Amino acid sequence: MEKFEWTWLLWLLLLLALAVIAFSLNVYLFKRKSAKRRNQLQKKIAIQNPHNDNSNRSHDFRTRFNIRITKYTNLKDKESSPEEFFNYIKQVKHYSFDVSELWPDTTLKKIHLTENLYQTVNIFFDQHIQKNPEQLLDKEVGGFLLGRFTRKSPSEPYEVSVDNFVSIGSEEDHHLHLKFSSKEITNRLGDAQDEFPELVVVGWFHTHPGHGLFLSKADLTIQRGFFNEDFQFAMEIDSLSLEQDLGFFTHKSNGDINNAPPSSSWFSWSKLKSEL
Numbered sequence: 001m002e003k004f005e006w007t008w009l010l011w012l013l014l015l016l017a018l019a020v021i022a023f024s025l026n027v028y029l030f031k032r033k034s035a036k037r038r039n040q041l042q043k044k045i046a047i048q049n050p051h052n053d054n055s056n057r058s059h060d061f062r063t064r065f066n067i068r069i070t071k072y073t074n075l076k077d078k079e080s081s082p083e084e085f086f087n088y089i090k091q092v093k094h095y096s097f098d099v100s101e102l103w104p105d106t107t108l109k110k111i112h113l114t115e116n117l118y119q120t121v122n123i124f125f126d127q128h129i130q131k132n133p134e135q136l137l138d139k140e141v142g143g144f145l146l147g148r149f150t151r152k153s154p155s156e157p158y159e160v161s162v163d164n165f166v167s168i169g170s171e172e173d174h175h176l177h178l179k180f181s182s183k184e185i186t187n188r189l190g191d192a193q194d195e196f197p198e199l200v201v202v203g204w205f206h207t208h209p210g211h212g213l214f215l216s217k218a219d220l221t222i223q224r225g226f227f228n229e230d231f232q233f234a235m236e237i238d239s240l241s242l243e244q245d246l247g248f249f250t251h252k253s254n255g256d257i258n259n260a261p262p263s264s265s266w267f268s269w270s271k272l273k274s275e276l
Contacts, residue, residue, distance in 0.1 A: 075200055075201075075229055076229070078200045079149055079150055079151075080148045080149065080150045081150065082150050082151070082152050084150075085148055085149075085150035085159070085161070086150075088148065088161065089112055089161060092114050092115070092116075092161075092163075093114065093115040093276060094112045094113060094114045094115065094161065094276075095112070095113050095118075095272055095275045095276055096110055096111070096112045096113075097110065097111045097112075097113065097248065097267055098110055099111055099233075099248050099250055100157075101262075101263065101264050102247070102248065102258070102262040102263060102264060102266075102267075103250060103252075103258040103262065103263065104263060105252045105253055105254075105258070106157060106250045106251070106252065106253075106258060107157050107158060107230035107231070107250060107251045107252070107253060108157055108158045108159075108160060108230065108231055108232075108233055108248075108250040108251070109156075109157035109158065109159060110159040110160075111159075111160055111162060111233070111248055112159065112160065112161040112162065113162050113272070113276075114147075114161060114162060114163050115276045116163060116164065117145075117147075117162045117163055117164060117165055118272055118276050119276075120164060120165045121165050121205070124141070124143075124165065124167050125141075125239070141167070141206065141207050142167075142168060142204065142205050142206030142207065143165055143166050143167040143168045143188075143204070143205060143206075144165070144166045144168070144188070144192065144201050144203075144204055144205075145162050145164075145165060145201065145202050145203040145204060145205050145235060146162070146163055146164040146165070146166060146192060146196055146199040146200065146201060146202065147160050147161045147162040147163045147164070147199055147200070147202040148160065148161045148163065148198075148199065148200070148202075149161075149200070149202055149231040151231075157230075158230060158231035160202045160203075160231055160233075162202060162203075162235075163196075163199060164192070164196055164199060165205065166188050166191075166192045167188070168188055201227075201232070202231060202232055202233070203227055203232045203233040203234060203235060204222070204223075204226070204227060204234055204235070205234070205235040205236070205237075206219075206234075206236060207236070207237050207238070207239045208236050208237070208238050208239075209238065209239045209240045210238065210239075210240040210241075211238075212238060212241075212245075213236045213238055213245055213246075213247040213266055214236075214259060215234060215236075215249050215257065215259045219234065220257060220259070222234075223249065223257055224257070228251075230251050232251075233248050233249060233250045233251075234248070234249040235247070235248055235249075236249070237269050243268040243269075243270050243271065244268060244269035244270040245266040245267070245268065245269070246266060246267040246268055246269040247262070247266050247267065248267075
């Protein structure tokens with residue numbers, strides 16, 4: 001009887017040891033997979049803190065710029081051929097904006113906003129209103145724009161499609177600036193690149209509630225530092241204007257950024273409802 005009890009105990013200890021080994025192996029594999037995903041992301045962007053702060057610390061993109069994004073891959077390698085691009089455009093519901101109506105000198109001539117992008121941004125607006133019902137849309141919100149780009153020849157300006165929007169959560173509500181954390185940016189960009197590997201970041205978007213459309217000095221720093229390819233742009237919406245004024249700020253042929261009063265009136269976000 002005593003020998004049987006010892007045998008049973010040894011089997012129990014063996015099972016416990018196997019369970020511990022299996023659990024440790026799962027933890028190891030999970031950490032290895034996470035590290036691989038981080039390495040893949042870092043090949044595209046590296047987020048560096050010049051002050052060696054903790055990566056979870058908040059950073060104000062519009063006033064402090066403690067985060068630099070360095071691109072390690074050539075985004076132009078992901079340029080669609082004209083045939084692929086225009087075949088895609090024919091297959092999706094979209095509305096096209098001729099940016100040259102705003103800026104005669106522009107390296108990006110046409111922006112094709114897809115129905116999916118329009119709906120995604122509107123859902124984001126609705127969620128923001130629900131969180132701030134007493135303030136409506138008087139706080140700046142924004143994120144990254146994902147899509148495709150092409151040009152018919154090297155001498156012609158680019159055309160882009162804007163297919164999706166990745167919001168970036170602000171750590172505080174403010175009508176003059178957005179406050180992001182490096183952890184939030186890394187997570188959102190990583191998720192977007194995993195979910196939409198066929199798309200690239202073609203620009204960024206934020207609202208200017210009630211104070212008109214223009215790129216501030218802080219906005220220009222973001223545009224020059226993070227979105228300096230000829231096909232990349234900044235999109236702004238004055239969410240409190242009557243027609244929800246919509247503007248696109250692009251690069252000039254000499255590398256400067258279009259930011260003076262436009263040649264014509266702004267586009268309208270609210271009017272897209274009847275088009276899409």
